[in-house]
Amino acid sequence: MSTIQVHDKFFIPYLSEEKIIEKVKQLAERINSDYKDKRPLFISILNGSFMFSADLFKFLTIESEICFIKLASYKGTKSSGQVITAIGLDTDIHGRDIIILEDIIDTGKTLSQFLPQVFNQQPASLKIAVLLHKPEATVHPVDIDYTCFSIPNKFVLGYGLDYNGLGRNLSQLYQLKEE
Template identity: 50%
Template sequence: MSKEIHLIDKDFVPYISEEKILSRVKVLSSQIRADYGSNNVLFLSVLNGSFMFTSDLMKSMNGEVELSFIKLSSYEGTSTSGKVHELIGLNQNIQGRHIVILEDIVDTGLTVQRVITMLQMQNPLSIEVCTLLYKPEAFKGDTAPKYFGFKIPNKFVVGYGLDYDQLGRNFNEIYQLKD
Protein backbone atom coordinates (compact mmCIF):
# COMPACT_ATOMS: atom_id res chain seq x y z
CA MET A 1 0.00 0.00 0.00
CA SER A 2 1.15 3.51 -0.73
CA LYS A 3 2.58 6.00 1.74
CA GLU A 4 0.90 9.09 3.14
CA ILE A 5 -0.73 11.42 0.64
CA HIS A 6 -1.32 15.17 0.70
CA LEU A 7 -4.43 16.74 -0.86
CA ILE A 8 -4.88 20.51 -0.80
CA ASP A 9 -4.35 21.25 2.92
CA LYS A 10 -4.82 17.78 4.45
CA ASP A 11 -2.65 14.72 5.03
CA PHE A 12 -4.04 11.19 4.73
CA VAL A 13 -2.59 7.86 5.86
CA PRO A 14 -3.15 4.41 4.32
CA TYR A 15 -6.26 2.74 5.72
CA ILE A 16 -7.72 -0.09 3.54
CA SER A 17 -5.62 -1.76 0.85
CA GLU A 18 -6.81 -2.46 -2.68
CA GLU A 19 -6.44 -6.20 -2.02
CA LYS A 20 -8.78 -6.04 1.01
CA ILE A 21 -11.29 -3.93 -0.93
CA LEU A 22 -11.43 -6.30 -3.89
CA SER A 23 -11.70 -9.34 -1.62
CA ARG A 24 -14.62 -7.78 0.25
CA VAL A 25 -16.35 -6.74 -3.01
CA LYS A 26 -16.36 -10.40 -4.09
CA VAL A 27 -17.96 -11.39 -0.77
CA LEU A 28 -20.63 -8.73 -1.23
CA SER A 29 -21.44 -9.93 -4.76
CA SER A 30 -21.83 -13.48 -3.44
CA GLN A 31 -24.13 -12.32 -0.63
CA ILE A 32 -26.32 -10.34 -3.04
CA ARG A 33 -26.52 -13.20 -5.55
CA ALA A 34 -27.39 -15.64 -2.74
CA ASP A 35 -30.23 -13.37 -1.58
CA TYR A 36 -31.70 -12.70 -5.03
CA GLY A 37 -30.93 -15.99 -6.78
CA SER A 38 -31.68 -15.75 -10.47
CA ASN A 39 -33.92 -12.67 -10.08
CA ASN A 40 -32.88 -9.75 -12.26
CA VAL A 41 -31.73 -7.02 -9.89
CA LEU A 42 -31.51 -3.34 -10.84
CA PHE A 43 -28.43 -1.79 -9.26
CA LEU A 44 -28.72 1.94 -8.74
CA SER A 45 -25.29 3.49 -8.36
CA VAL A 46 -25.03 6.84 -6.56
CA LEU A 47 -22.44 8.97 -8.34
CA ASN A 48 -19.76 10.25 -8.17
CA GLY A 49 -18.16 8.38 -5.31
CA SER A 50 -19.47 4.89 -5.98
CA PHE A 51 -18.12 4.54 -9.52
CA MET A 52 -15.08 2.39 -8.63
CA PHE A 53 -17.05 0.23 -6.18
CA THR A 54 -19.85 -0.18 -8.73
CA SER A 55 -17.45 -1.19 -11.48
CA ASP A 56 -15.71 -3.82 -9.36
CA LEU A 57 -19.00 -5.15 -7.96
CA MET A 58 -20.55 -5.46 -11.44
CA LYS A 59 -17.50 -7.39 -12.65
CA SER A 60 -17.98 -9.80 -9.71
CA MET A 61 -21.71 -10.39 -10.23
CA ASN A 62 -22.81 -13.56 -12.02
CA GLY A 63 -26.04 -13.75 -13.96
CA GLU A 64 -28.26 -11.00 -15.26
CA VAL A 65 -28.03 -7.57 -13.67
CA GLU A 66 -29.00 -4.09 -14.77
CA LEU A 67 -27.28 -0.89 -13.78
CA SER A 68 -28.49 2.70 -13.68
CA PHE A 69 -27.13 5.88 -12.09
CA ILE A 70 -28.30 8.74 -9.94
CA LYS A 71 -26.30 11.70 -8.70
CA LEU A 72 -26.94 13.29 -5.32
CA SER A 73 -24.66 15.15 -2.98
CA SER A 74 -24.59 16.26 0.65
CA TYR A 75 -20.84 16.91 1.04
CA GLU A 76 -18.92 20.16 1.13
CA GLY A 77 -15.22 19.68 1.83
CA THR A 78 -14.73 17.11 4.62
CA SER A 79 -18.18 17.27 6.21
CA THR A 80 -21.73 16.64 5.16
CA SER A 81 -23.84 19.74 4.61
CA GLY A 82 -26.94 17.97 5.91
CA LYS A 83 -28.83 18.93 2.75
CA VAL A 84 -29.17 16.51 -0.12
CA HIS A 85 -29.11 18.10 -3.55
CA GLU A 86 -30.66 16.10 -6.40
CA LEU A 87 -28.59 16.51 -9.53
CA ILE A 88 -29.53 13.68 -11.91
CA GLY A 89 -32.63 11.53 -11.50
CA LEU A 90 -33.64 8.00 -12.42
CA ASN A 91 -35.29 7.79 -15.85
CA GLN A 92 -36.67 4.26 -15.97
CA ASN A 93 -39.65 2.38 -14.59
CA ILE A 94 -38.76 0.47 -11.43
CA GLN A 95 -42.26 -0.68 -10.43
CA GLY A 96 -42.17 -4.30 -9.27
CA ARG A 97 -38.35 -4.45 -9.48
CA HIS A 98 -35.74 -5.52 -6.94
CA ILE A 99 -33.48 -2.50 -6.36
CA VAL A 100 -30.05 -2.47 -4.73
CA ILE A 101 -28.68 1.03 -4.13
CA LEU A 102 -24.89 1.17 -4.42
CA GLU A 103 -23.04 3.74 -2.31
CA ASP A 104 -19.36 4.35 -1.68
CA ILE A 105 -20.01 5.34 1.94
CA VAL A 106 -22.97 5.62 4.30
CA ASP A 107 -22.32 7.93 7.20
CA THR A 108 -25.33 10.05 8.28
CA GLY A 109 -27.54 8.13 5.87
CA LEU A 110 -29.15 11.33 4.51
CA THR A 111 -28.19 10.69 0.91
CA VAL A 112 -29.35 7.10 0.85
CA GLN A 113 -32.58 7.99 2.68
CA ARG A 114 -33.33 10.56 -0.03
CA VAL A 115 -32.77 7.93 -2.73
CA ILE A 116 -35.02 5.43 -0.91
CA THR A 117 -37.78 8.02 -0.55
CA MET A 118 -37.57 8.85 -4.26
CA LEU A 119 -37.67 5.18 -5.22
CA GLN A 120 -40.54 4.19 -2.92
CA MET A 121 -42.84 6.53 -4.87
CA GLN A 122 -42.38 4.22 -7.87
CA ASN A 123 -43.44 1.02 -6.03
CA PRO A 124 -40.44 -1.27 -6.44
CA LEU A 125 -40.71 -4.84 -5.16
CA SER A 126 -37.80 -4.33 -2.75
CA ILE A 127 -35.07 -1.80 -1.94
CA GLU A 128 -31.79 -2.65 -0.24
CA VAL A 129 -28.58 -0.71 0.27
CA CYS A 130 -25.07 -1.95 -0.47
CA THR A 131 -22.16 0.26 0.54
CA LEU A 132 -18.45 -0.27 0.62
CA LEU A 133 -18.02 1.76 3.82
CA TYR A 134 -20.46 2.20 6.70
CA LYS A 135 -20.03 4.59 9.66
CA PRO A 136 -22.50 3.34 12.30
CA GLU A 137 -21.42 6.07 14.78
CA ALA A 138 -22.55 8.80 12.37
CA PHE A 139 -25.69 7.07 11.05
CA LYS A 140 -28.97 8.98 11.54
CA GLY A 141 -31.08 7.42 8.79
CA ASP A 142 -34.05 5.09 8.88
CA THR A 143 -32.59 2.23 6.85
CA ALA A 144 -29.15 0.88 7.69
CA PRO A 145 -27.36 -0.82 4.77
CA LYS A 146 -28.06 -4.53 4.45
CA TYR A 147 -24.76 -5.09 2.68
CA PHE A 148 -21.53 -3.33 3.65
CA GLY A 149 -17.88 -3.95 2.99
CA PHE A 150 -16.35 -2.38 6.08
CA LYS A 151 -17.63 -0.70 9.25
CA ILE A 152 -15.35 2.24 9.90
CA PRO A 153 -15.05 4.94 12.58
CA ASN A 154 -16.45 8.41 11.96
CA LYS A 155 -13.28 9.75 10.33
CA PHE A 156 -12.89 11.29 6.89
CA VAL A 157 -11.60 8.98 4.13
CA VAL A 158 -10.53 9.38 0.49
CA GLY A 159 -9.60 7.10 -2.38
CA TYR A 160 -11.33 4.37 -4.37
CA GLY A 161 -13.91 6.87 -5.58
CA LEU A 162 -14.14 8.96 -2.40
CA ASP A 163 -12.85 12.51 -2.65
CA TYR A 164 -11.71 15.58 -0.79
CA ASP A 165 -12.92 18.57 -2.80
CA GLN A 166 -12.97 16.38 -5.95
CA LEU A 167 -9.40 15.08 -5.43
CA GLY A 168 -8.26 11.60 -4.45
CA ARG A 169 -10.97 9.54 -6.19
CA ASN A 170 -8.39 7.88 -8.44
CA PHE A 171 -6.45 6.05 -5.70
CA ASN A 172 -6.92 2.26 -5.67
CA GLU A 173 -6.81 2.13 -1.88
CA ILE A 174 -8.57 4.09 0.87
CA TYR A 175 -6.81 6.67 3.04
CA GLN A 176 -7.92 8.17 6.35
CA LEU A 177 -7.42 11.77 7.45
CA LYS A 178 -4.31 11.97 9.59
CA ASP A 179 -4.93 12.99 13.21
Protein backbone atom coordinates (compact mmCIF):
# COMPACT_ATOMS: atom_id res chain seq x y z
CA MET A 1 0.00 0.00 0.00
CA SER A 2 1.60 3.22 -1.14
CA THR A 3 0.66 6.78 -2.03
CA ILE A 4 -1.46 7.10 -5.18
CA GLN A 5 -2.35 10.02 -7.41
CA VAL A 6 -5.84 10.68 -8.70
CA HIS A 7 -6.16 13.72 -10.94
CA ASP A 8 -4.18 16.47 -9.17
CA LYS A 9 -4.35 15.03 -5.61
CA PHE A 10 -2.31 12.49 -3.68
CA PHE A 11 -3.86 9.91 -1.36
CA ILE A 12 -2.38 7.67 1.32
CA PRO A 13 -3.68 4.26 2.44
CA TYR A 14 -6.33 4.51 5.15
CA LEU A 15 -8.40 1.31 5.53
CA SER A 16 -7.43 -2.02 4.01
CA GLU A 17 -9.82 -4.16 2.01
CA GLU A 18 -9.60 -6.83 4.75
CA LYS A 19 -10.68 -4.40 7.50
CA ILE A 20 -13.53 -3.12 5.37
CA ILE A 21 -14.81 -6.61 4.53
CA GLU A 22 -14.53 -7.66 8.19
CA LYS A 23 -16.74 -4.73 9.29
CA VAL A 24 -19.22 -5.27 6.44
CA LYS A 25 -19.52 -8.93 7.43
CA GLN A 26 -20.15 -7.96 11.08
CA LEU A 27 -22.82 -5.52 9.92
CA ALA A 28 -24.50 -8.24 7.84
CA GLU A 29 -24.55 -10.53 10.89
CA ARG A 30 -26.32 -7.81 12.92
CA ILE A 31 -28.87 -7.23 10.16
CA ASN A 32 -29.40 -11.00 9.76
CA SER A 33 -30.19 -11.17 13.48
CA ASP A 34 -32.33 -8.01 13.61
CA TYR A 35 -34.38 -9.00 10.54
CA LYS A 36 -34.47 -12.80 10.87
CA ASP A 37 -38.27 -12.95 10.55
CA LYS A 38 -38.65 -10.09 8.09
CA ARG A 39 -37.88 -9.35 4.45
CA PRO A 40 -36.40 -5.86 4.29
CA LEU A 41 -36.02 -3.74 1.21
CA PHE A 42 -32.59 -2.16 0.94
CA ILE A 43 -32.36 1.20 -0.81
CA SER A 44 -28.79 1.65 -2.03
CA ILE A 45 -27.77 5.22 -2.80
CA LEU A 46 -25.64 5.43 -5.92
CA ASN A 47 -22.97 5.92 -7.00
CA GLY A 48 -20.78 5.58 -3.92
CA SER A 49 -22.55 2.75 -2.11
CA PHE A 50 -22.46 0.17 -4.90
CA MET A 51 -19.43 -1.74 -3.54
CA PHE A 52 -20.65 -1.55 0.06
CA SER A 53 -24.10 -2.78 -1.00
CA ALA A 54 -22.72 -5.63 -3.13
CA ASP A 55 -20.39 -6.86 -0.39
CA LEU A 56 -23.07 -6.56 2.29
CA PHE A 57 -25.47 -8.64 0.17
CA LYS A 58 -22.91 -11.43 -0.11
CA PHE A 59 -23.13 -11.94 3.67
CA LEU A 60 -26.90 -11.58 4.13
CA THR A 61 -28.71 -14.84 4.83
CA ILE A 62 -32.19 -13.33 5.25
CA GLU A 63 -34.69 -12.88 2.45
CA SER A 64 -34.27 -9.36 1.16
CA GLU A 65 -34.64 -7.13 -1.86
CA ILE A 66 -32.61 -4.20 -3.11
CA CYS A 67 -33.28 -1.18 -5.27
CA PHE A 68 -31.02 1.69 -6.26
CA ILE A 69 -31.47 5.44 -6.33
CA LYS A 70 -29.06 8.18 -7.26
CA LEU A 71 -28.56 11.22 -5.05
CA ALA A 72 -25.53 13.46 -5.26
CA SER A 73 -24.09 16.48 -3.48
CA TYR A 74 -20.34 16.35 -4.18
CA LYS A 75 -18.18 18.23 -6.66
CA GLY A 76 -14.47 17.53 -6.31
CA THR A 77 -13.53 17.10 -2.65
CA LYS A 78 -16.29 19.30 -1.18
CA SER A 79 -20.04 19.07 -0.83
CA SER A 80 -21.76 21.37 -3.31
CA GLY A 81 -24.54 22.11 -0.83
CA GLN A 82 -27.09 21.04 -3.43
CA VAL A 83 -28.69 17.59 -3.39
CA ILE A 84 -29.43 16.34 -6.88
CA THR A 85 -31.83 13.45 -7.47
CA ALA A 86 -30.80 11.84 -10.72
CA ILE A 87 -32.70 8.55 -10.46
CA GLY A 88 -35.64 8.41 -8.09
CA LEU A 89 -37.26 5.73 -5.99
CA ASP A 90 -39.71 3.80 -8.16
CA THR A 91 -40.48 0.93 -5.75
CA ASP A 92 -43.55 0.96 -3.48
CA ILE A 93 -42.24 1.09 0.08
CA HIS A 94 -45.54 1.54 1.92
CA GLY A 95 -45.62 -0.87 4.87
CA ARG A 96 -42.15 -2.25 4.10
CA ASP A 97 -39.13 -2.54 6.39
CA ILE A 98 -36.57 -0.27 4.75
CA ILE A 99 -32.80 -0.13 5.23
CA ILE A 100 -31.05 2.71 3.42
CA LEU A 101 -27.47 1.90 2.40
CA GLU A 102 -25.13 4.88 2.17
CA ASP A 103 -21.40 4.97 1.54
CA ILE A 104 -20.63 8.01 3.68
CA ILE A 105 -22.44 10.52 5.84
CA ASP A 106 -20.53 13.68 6.48
CA THR A 107 -22.68 16.85 6.60
CA GLY A 108 -25.87 14.73 6.55
CA LYS A 109 -27.52 17.06 4.03
CA THR A 110 -28.14 14.45 1.34
CA LEU A 111 -30.04 12.10 3.64
CA SER A 112 -31.78 14.88 5.58
CA GLN A 113 -33.31 16.05 2.29
CA PHE A 114 -34.14 12.53 1.07
CA LEU A 115 -35.62 11.06 4.28
CA PRO A 116 -38.87 13.11 4.23
CA GLN A 117 -39.62 11.60 0.79
CA VAL A 118 -39.21 8.13 2.29
CA PHE A 119 -41.30 8.88 5.41
CA ASN A 120 -44.10 10.27 3.20
CA GLN A 121 -44.48 6.80 1.72
CA GLN A 122 -45.15 5.33 5.19
CA PRO A 123 -42.71 2.44 5.50
CA ALA A 124 -43.26 0.02 8.41
CA SER A 125 -39.74 0.83 9.63
CA LEU A 126 -36.72 2.73 8.44
CA LYS A 127 -33.08 2.14 9.35
CA ILE A 128 -29.87 3.62 7.96
CA ALA A 129 -26.70 1.59 7.40
CA VAL A 130 -23.55 3.49 6.49
CA LEU A 131 -20.03 2.40 5.68
CA LEU A 132 -18.41 5.64 6.87
CA HIS A 133 -19.58 8.42 9.17
CA LYS A 134 -17.78 11.71 9.78
CA PRO A 135 -19.27 12.92 13.10
CA GLU A 136 -17.12 16.09 13.10
CA ALA A 137 -18.61 17.18 9.77
CA THR A 138 -22.26 16.50 10.60
CA VAL A 139 -24.38 19.64 10.29
CA HIS A 140 -27.71 17.95 9.58
CA PRO A 141 -28.03 15.19 12.21
CA VAL A 142 -29.32 11.88 10.89
CA ASP A 143 -30.12 8.87 13.07
CA ILE A 144 -27.73 6.17 11.91
CA ASP A 145 -28.62 2.65 13.01
CA TYR A 146 -25.64 0.75 11.63
CA THR A 147 -22.14 2.19 11.13
CA CYS A 148 -19.06 0.32 9.98
CA PHE A 149 -16.52 3.10 10.64
CA SER A 150 -16.53 6.55 12.23
CA ILE A 151 -13.74 8.55 10.64
CA PRO A 152 -12.17 12.02 10.94
CA ASN A 153 -13.35 14.85 8.72
CA LYS A 154 -10.87 14.14 5.91
CA PHE A 155 -11.59 13.35 2.28
CA VAL A 156 -11.47 9.64 1.44
CA LEU A 157 -11.37 7.75 -1.83
CA GLY A 158 -11.88 4.17 -2.95
CA TYR A 159 -14.29 1.31 -2.27
CA GLY A 160 -16.97 3.11 -4.26
CA LEU A 161 -16.06 6.67 -3.30
CA ASP A 162 -14.54 8.90 -5.97
CA TYR A 163 -12.68 12.09 -6.61
CA ASN A 164 -14.17 13.72 -9.71
CA GLY A 165 -15.24 10.35 -11.11
CA LEU A 166 -12.06 8.36 -10.49
CA GLY A 167 -11.00 5.96 -7.74
CA ARG A 168 -14.29 4.11 -7.13
CA ASN A 169 -12.69 0.84 -8.29
CA LEU A 170 -10.02 0.80 -5.56
CA SER A 171 -10.60 -2.11 -3.18
CA GLN A 172 -9.40 -0.20 -0.11
CA LEU A 173 -9.87 3.32 1.21
CA TYR A 174 -7.34 6.10 0.81
CA GLN A 175 -7.24 9.45 2.59
CA LEU A 176 -6.27 12.77 1.03
CA LYS A 177 -2.62 13.45 1.80
CA GLU A 178 -2.01 16.60 3.87
CA GLU A 179 0.02 19.16 1.95
